[in-house]
Amino acid sequence: MIVIRILLVGFLFSWFGFICLIGNIIFLPLIAIRLNRIKFFENIARDLVYLAWKFFIFCTKILGYLDYEFKDYSRLGKPSQIIIANHPSLLDVVFILSKVRRINCVVKSDLAKNIFLSPAIKAANYIVNSEDEELLNKSLSVLKSGDSLLIFPEGTRTKDSISFHKAPFYIAIHGAKILTPIFIDMNPRSLKKGVKWYKTPKSKIKYKIKISDDLILDKFLIDKPNTIRVKTLHKQMNEIYQKEIKC
Template sequence: MLLIVPALSVNHAWRILAAGICYILFAIGALLPGIYIFCLALLPIDQAAKQRRVRNVIQSLCRFYVQLIQASGLMSYSLEGERPTAISGHLVISNHTMLIDALFVLAYVENLCCVVKASLCHNPFTYLPIKSAGYISNGDPALVERAAEKIAQGENILIFPEGTRNQYDLQLDFKRGAANIAVLSNAPILPIVLCCMPRALGKGQKWYEIPKDKSKIIMQFHSVLQIAQCIDTAEPRTRQYRKLTEWLRDYYYKAVSAVVGS
């Protein structure tokens, strides 16, 4: 029996190799926050200062990775809109199309407290950085209350309303978690729109399943939204949760359609 292997262009083959190199470097780099945390433990500084320093290291690493992805020719990306600086007490949301969506948001938004998968909180390689950075597990029964408390303290919360990567750009199956946090905290919402064309690193795809044509990632920073702009805040809270979830889903549907349809 003959094994038929599809022919790859030189550029396509290089991008598959570049993907492997990037993932190896990512795995190595994931150990750096842990080493840094051990060093921080020796310094006479308070917990809040340590947490902020860990988040700064994570942001620097994420910025390095997204720039490496572009420099290697694996993918290209562009930033659109006014990138926020020195924000506090915001809920940051994004649609979720790729495995590396969080890298882009972490790279370009400061002082983020992420809502992370519960499995990462039990992973021996990610447990210590997640704990030291003060991130919240999506399996925490008090997730909404904890996020609202952190927002009140001036932290920015990052959550993907879909909860997991979508299968296609306009699927956008928003859950209520983001809306619940926004309503409970009355936090301003910073929407970020991420689109990858052609799509890559989607749900169920292997790291080496790279599109023949190089993907371009567009990261859009939209204007901050106040909840009162979106829904009637005089309605019962449970109704506000549902209405805001629907409003945000419709907002993203229009925003993503404008990018992928252009």
């Protein structure tokens, strides 16, 4: 049984790469002639990512690799909405991008160098995670322009405990109208950071993705300075996720 699971995971990784390569046939010309700088073509790129990942998640479910519960995702994708989520596995961003059209997201800098994924990232104008002001400025700019933005505040996949960086909450207070937390529960755990792809569980993986209540940021501690608002929001979200998610 475990051999079959390993073969299935190997096939799905290959299938994922193949889907990326097909998309790159479209993405690379858009980038080469800089059409991705035009909003219309940026939306086309994001729509293609949305459809590709929807198809990939469908394949993983049909082939019996995983099952999932993801309700109320129509609440996502509002103007100037920042969406935060914990990050237990490689597929977290794929799940969310497959349910929310034209959402922007912050992606790990390593992915921007990946031959399979970098054309999609550039064509869709996703924001590459960096440790300088560029990340803050781009994130604030897209929120103020009306985009919704997905951020994983851990910065990388969850290891032994939830620990959020402060930057996403600075972005939320200074640029967003709504903050929506998403809790991602995965059982059994797989595709963790530092774990080889073939170390797969014997049983089917089950995801439960829960969308929490919106936090209207215009009403959050409005009588306090922004520095206090950021610090308090950061502390509250860390505490909420540590209680909600068992790593």
